[in-house]
Structures are given as structure tokens and as C-alpha cells.
Amino acid sequence: MKLLLKGARVIDPSQKIDARMDVLIEEGKIGACGTAITASPDVKVIDLTGMIVSPGLIDMHVHLREPGLEYKETIASGSAAAVAGGFTSIACMPNTEPVNDNRSITEFIRRKAAEANLANVYPIGAISIGSEGRQLTEFWDLKEAGIIALSDDGKPVMDAALLRRALEYASSLDLPVIQHCEDKNLSGGGLMNEGYYATILGLPGIPAIAEDVMVARDILIAEYTRTRIHIAHVSTAGAVLLIRDAKARGLNVTAETAPHYFTLTDESLQEYDTNYKVSPPLRSASDIAAIKEGLADGTLDAIACDHAPHGRTDKEVEFEYAANGISGLETSLGLSLNLWHDGILPLPELIAKMSCNPARILNLDKGRLAIGSDADITIINPDLPWIVDVKSFHSRGKNSPFHGRSLKGRAVMTIVGGDIKYNGLAEKP
């Protein structure tokens, strides 16, 4: 099917395009971009006046829970959530049961994703077997099977020597290594950000230095080994400073943050609502300010939502026993657009952090609207008011602290490989 997207503002940060243009899609690729493209009779024309046409959004940090935890999410339901949230590509963390630490799990994930046939799903392989931090997985084999990055996710590599070897070995395959930076000794037993609110709530604290110390250590290891490292979900002012300094020194360090880290503080935990329990924990107002600065000055390259769907049984318990995480794919763009509404990021920069930047970090040939590239496109109505309702989530995980929140702007159509995978244009707000 051929599609002609007419009259939208086309923003492609990878080519520095920001103009009113038409985009023609043919055979799954971008066929043409230009003003006043005329449609032949076999082309379906979609009038997008007032809309934004963006390269398909990429979320480089999601949890799809399959295999093993299908009651929380499946690859199919997570993919449906992705396209409904405007994401054409997602990279899924290996903390499934069993862990994605070998070829057969990677192949299984890719097969399930192909069956779902919604978003592009890129598996991330485990750094160590079982993500237990002892023995490296077979990086070559995993790469051949289809992983695009390595991470031990929520079980960060505490052993500095193991991380050194992982960075070195991965560099010979040009596989990015993603580290969830948390010194488990410093964070041990903690349930929320250490500070005034943890003190009055009587909950054990996780100090910001648990993150900062490992960010600093990992930057030093990457520097020494002359390799690259990607820091996941930055939540502290200290980490922003360390990454900014590393970039200024020319090191190959990249970083992401998640919408909740520039939207919510630890003050939100006062009712012990487990939907606010995340890892790393929600931090202070000054951390939020630093994250926004880091986004604005380019210290933080990407926005990824750390989509962490859970079942009710994981969250409807005492705060101490509740699982960490937010089902984020369907609110990520709406929350991130606040950065533009609030004047923190121009739209092209925001879109870059959700498309071409994660593509660059993951070595994906995605995130651009060049002629001949895959027709992965997100159509955004940036001003559309809507109210988050977890009951309408495509994700199985209804765990969102944003339920009931009014947002402005969302994806109204998601096109993957030239096919419309989500169409909210007909829906009235």
C-alpha cells in the first residue's frame, strides 16, 4: 500500500528537517519527501494538517516480561502498547524468566515479536549468565541471534573487573553495554529516595550516591578500556554532572532518563502508593531540575520510559513488598511533550531524544525519514488534550502513577514499515 502523508510539519532531526512537507510511503520505505507531492490514484492520502510527522519513536529500555512473566505483559501486548504510545521500535531488557542470556531465548523473543507484527522489537542480551554477575554470556552467539545491546538491567554488574571485561569484549563486536547504575551495597534494603520524605515515612532510603558512585566508576572503567558505555535511567543530579564531565572530556558515554524522573519527586510517595515505587527511586526537586538541564544541554541523549508492567498482585501489597516500576509506554510521549510545552526542549530536540539518538546508541538503521529508509513514522498531535486512563492501556500492566493526569499531546498514528499499526486519528478526545 502506498500512503501519502499530506500537510504535516515534518521533523527529522537526523537530517535537520523541520518544514511543512508531504511524505510518500511506498513498499515500506520512504519514497519521497517534498512540498505538494501529487497522489496517483493508487495512493491513500491522509490529511495531517496541524500534525507532526516524526521518525518512528524508539524506546531503548522496556520490559516485555515474556518468556516467564506473561501475566505482567507479553511481547504482543507490549508491542501493542508501544505502537499505541507512538513507538515503532523498542529494545527489551533481558530480565525475563529465564533470563535472555542465550541464543534460544533471543530467538524466541524475535519469533514472538514477528508473530505480533506490530513494533520492531530488539532484544537486549544479558551481560552475565542469569544476570548473576559472575560469568559472561556468549556475546557473539547472542549478537548473531539478534541482540542489539547488553545489560544485566536491574542486577547491575557490581564486580568492577567483570564490567571491565564485558566492556572490552563487547567493544570487539561493537555491542553497546547498558548499565543500570546502582551500588547495591549503598542501596541495600532501601525502598525510596533517602531524604526528608523517607525520614517522615519511615521507609529505608536509597541514597543518590548509590547511583552516582557507580556512574563514576563505570565512566572510569570505560575511559580506561577506551570503550563506550550507556547509562540507563539517570535519576540524580550527581549522575548528570558526572556524565556531563565525561562528555566534555571526549569520552564515549551516553545516557538516558525516563519521563518519571523529570516529572515526579519523592514527595509523591506520601500515601504509600506503590505505583510510585520505581528503581531507581523518584528523587528530589533539585534532581528533577538537574535532569531537565541535562536534557536541555545534551548531557542526556535519550528518553526511555523503562516500561515495567506489573500485575495487580505485584502492586496491591504493602509498600515494602511491592514490585518496582511503571507501565510507561503509553504515557511516555505525552509526559515528554511537557518538556516542549514548558520550554525546556524544542520539538526537534525532543524528537531526537526519542528517535535518532537511541538509534545511534543502539547502532540501528532507524530514526530517520531519508528517502529509501524504513517507513517507520509517528504522527503526533502535539496539543491534543487527553486524560490518562489505565483501563484503556494496551499493556497488561495497569500500574501507572499518571492515571487520571491531564496531558497535552500524543501519538495519533503509528506506521511501522509502511503499515499503519495504530490509528487514533478517528478517536475523539
Place this chain on the structure above:
Amino acid sequence: MMKLEKKDILGIREMTVDEINLILETAESFLEISTRDIKKVPTLRGKSVINLFYEASTRTRTSFEIAGKRLSADTINISASTSSVVKGETLIDTARNLEAMNPDIIVIRHSAAGAPHLLASLVSQSIINAGDGAHEHPSQALLDMMTIKAKKGKIAGLKVALVGDILHSRVARSNIYGLSKMGAQVVVAGPATMIPRDIERMGVKVYTKLDDAIADADVVMMLRIQLERQKQNIFPSLREYAQHYCLNRNNIKLAKDDVIVMHPGPMNRGVEISPDIADDPNYSVILDQVNNGVAVRMALLYLLSGGNE
């Protein structure tokens, strides 16, 4: 007399000065019942109170039970272990089952901070927090305030020193809220490892030395040191702790001459408090605290049942 316009007693933080005064005055009026030959009034006849204790407790559970019985309520004790909570029935299911049996008040003690809030959000019955993790222990703070008021005639303007493991102490948090609201000056003391971050924002002064904290104090409240905290390196040894933070005959002289000494129990004699201070009626009001505890809990049960004499 005014009524308590609250469904639950979850913490002192949410309480107004008027509410605290109402509870204390009601408790004072109940004190006399416990001195009678027949220590029972029919006030809460036909009401039922469930004591749902997920954490070991002798004093608080017994105190709530006696309080209920002296008011003629039917009291039911349920002891549950948190390990079965994690593996077996959830708090939510336990709560819904209890709710279906239609009691009037549920008193809950739980090792997880916020558990009473979860319970209160689920059931229509009144919930009393009898201690949740390191968060709050409101009935303890109320009985402490009642004791201070009885001994000193007032709370406002007094200097109250709380000494010990503030980090893990729900008694400290509830007392900081309550005493500050009632106009006392609250100071806390302990080694820096036992002082929670940013506690100054709760309006207290922080000291790391016992002597500095208790200087000119009207009230000194010693908190229990739990030996298992040693494993977390909160302190190196009981021996060293006792050498520097034990209230004894020497350092008590730094406080006001008429200082009163309190302890929420159970005491570690010779660790945070020397036996001769704990047993000295010139200083110690520890057994008054226990006695007032029954009256305070009677007041809470009564007021939550809609009582307004």
C-alpha cells in the same frame, strides 16, 4: 464535648492540636476506671475490636486488649507473621475477610511502614495504627504526651530530648510530631548513623552527644537499642554504645533537677538506661506511661466509636 472527626488513627502527623487535646482529655477522664474494683464500664458493649498484629508485641497488644475490655468491647487478637503475608494470604485479602465479619475497629501492628494506610484505604472500619515499621506509633506518642502533661502540668515550652536509634524509631517520629505541635522544643541525639537524613526539617535540633542533648532538658526519653542493628553497622557494639549513650546517675545531672525519664519499652537495662535511673521514682515515669497507655487506648476506641459523652 467535641467529636473526633476521623475514621482512622494512622499517625500524629495528620492530627490537629485540638484533636490531640481531645484525646488526652478523654483519656484523663478514663483513668479513674482502671482504679475501680470492677474495672469495667458498658460504654462499648456490643462493639468489637480486632487486634491484628503482624509483629511481636506484648505491651501494646495487651494495652489495647485491656482498653477494649474495660469499655466492654469484644476484643479479638490475631497474630500473624509477615512471612506468611509474603507467601500466603495478602493483607488485602485478610482485610476484606475481616471486614466481612463486620468488626468496628481494627488495630494493626505491622513491620512494613504504610501497612495501616493500605488497610484503611480498603475497609470501611476504623483503623488504629499500633506501630508500622519505622513510621509512626501514634498511641505511644499520645500516652507519652499524657504522661508529660500529668507530671509537668503542661507540654508547651518544655525541652524534650529523644535519645537513641532515631532512624528506626516510630516512637521518635510520632513524638516529634506530637510534642512539636503541642509547643515543646524537641531535640534528638544518637550517633550520626542513627539520625535519619534531613530530620532537621521536622523541626528538631540534632545532637550526636548525649550530654549536649539532655542539658537542661525537662524530659528525657530513651529509645531501645536493637542488637540486630549491629549487623548493619549502625553501631559497633552494645558495649561502646552503653559507654556513650546510656543515661546514668552522672549525666542525668546535666538535665533540669526535676527532669522526668521516659522509655517506651522494652528496656535494655544497662544499655540505653542504667537500672538505678530506670527504677528511681524521682526520675522514672516509665510505669506511669504504661498505666496511661491503657487510658489513651480506651480514649481512642471510644472516640472512634463515635463517643461524645
